Amino acid sequence: MSAPRSRTRHALGRVLAVIGRSVALFVPVFLVATFVTFALRSLSGLSPARIQLGEEATPEAVARVEAEWGLDRPFLVQYGDWFKGILHGDLGTSWTNGADISTLIGVGLGVSLSIATFALLIGVVVGFVLGTLAALRRTTWIDRTVTGFVTVISVMPAFVVGIVLGTVFAVGLHLFPSAGYVPAAQGVGPWLAHITLPALALSFDVIADVARQLRSSLIAAYSENYVTGAVVRGLSPRRIFFGHVLRNGLGPTLATLGLKFPALVGASVVTEWIFGLQGFGRFANDAAQSGDVPAVQGVLVVSIVLVVTFNLLVNLVLARVTPASQRGV
Template identity: 90%
Template sequence: MRRARHTLGRFLVTLARSVAIFVPVFLVATFVTFALRSLSGLSPARIQLGEEATPEAVARVEAQWGLDRPFLIQYGDWIGGVLHGQLGVSWTNGADISTLIGLGLGVSLSVATFALVIGVVVGFVLGALAALRRTTWVDRAITGFVTVISVMPAFVVGIVLVAVLAVQLNLFPSAGYVPAEQGLGPWLAHITLPALALSFDVIADVARQLRSSLVAAYRENYVTGAVVRGLGPRRIFFVHVLRNGLGPTLATLGLKFPALVGASVVTEWIFGLQGFGRFANDSAQAGDVPAVQGVLVVSIALVVAFNLVVNLVLARVTPAAQRGV
């Protein structure tokens, strides 16, 4: 009972510390995001009326959008809406931005989550195997493999996967997306190739970081002490080496998931997906500032939320994090 209370207390302390850090970061980031509209010089009047619009017409349209009010008042209204899940209205079509982002975010989150799972599982196996067989041909082969895949762009991998697995072998659909509600099988079939294309970078980062961390952990005194006490190699690896070597690897994942969501625009074009990255690209090209701001806010929220989860996992899994080191 005492141990459970101690664990809960440590969890709550870690949660409070993380929130105390991430809330100011979120507010500062959203303020900078909103300030970008003023710095961009873009206006809904230019989109709706064209570049030849008269100053009077521009002023009238901007007043309809509330852009004639003081900057801080505009920011206050906007951040209030953001905190209530309202990201504003698109300048180009008047649609609700939260709805537009929600339509594409589900696609990108599906692909990014699957890519992260593939990257973590394969990277963990490769990194652990390289560390256990360090300085052998297995270690060198794995190191060479992850070095090669780390420099392969996702769009090149995607094109190769489509050509081989979709066109030649007909194992997967080459494009499109099916929601999970319409069947788990079709959903997995449509997200597998884009997820594989995005997973190579995660595999390389996880494998390299985990291998380095585990090799360093094997050199620590507590491993020598465990060997002297007669503990078996498996117990030493899972109880001592792995728990202490996971920290840096988990930390590298803090930005991986949001990066996968945000960097998927080229992959989404290749596989014909109407996702979050493609929506962000289209909004930026159209000069739709509220939509771009909404994309940035969601991206910031993903970064903050995922790093919060990583911090909590670190506090639970790694001994150093539990001691507040």
């Protein structure tokens, strides 16, 4: 019983260490990032009065509107109130329509997270299969075919892929809806039907990155001494691959995914325009175009949280899966 308990305590210690390091990094980064984000209003020179009253508004009218929004108070007081609101999930109020920004972002984020998650899943599964196949059949025609394929799809812009997919599978073959979004709560089938084409358009870049990185990592792992030792000991190729090569080759591939998911959420604005979706990326674009500073600030805060959260998850997986991470290397 002592050995299993020791392993459990050791594994728990690794997880807690990863969480502790991530939190220690997250707190100062979040404080600095939110401070810089909030300073955007002062740096931009934008004002809700200019949006609501127009450029010809009198100084008195501008001062009255800014006082209503609390912008006549000292900068640090405004930042303190805003930061307290963030900690309670309150991202403020939109300058353009007076709506709650947290609610607006929540609606758009549900769309973009659905597309980004599905795109990441497609990219990881297909990229894993292609990268593994190329590594196991390295220097053969299979390896060259996979390498050529991922090279081609890596340079194809998402908006071009989206237009082609929409034209062929939605307009031409009528297999998928050409526009719109249905929440998963209203049915998994319609939800998947509406996010499949946008997710496919975004997944090409993930497929290429995962396949290339995994191929390189697996080929490098096969050249290590521990693989030679496993062959000498008479282990089967299957056991060598899953027990030694894959576990050691996964680390760099998982690390590349650290920023992929937040990037997919941001990049979804392209596919959202093509497929008529009102998601997080499109909301961010509309807020920036209209000069809605509180909305832009809310988008940046949510983006920071997404980046940190996803990187924490990747680090936890790395600590559990890869032997090098388990040893703290």
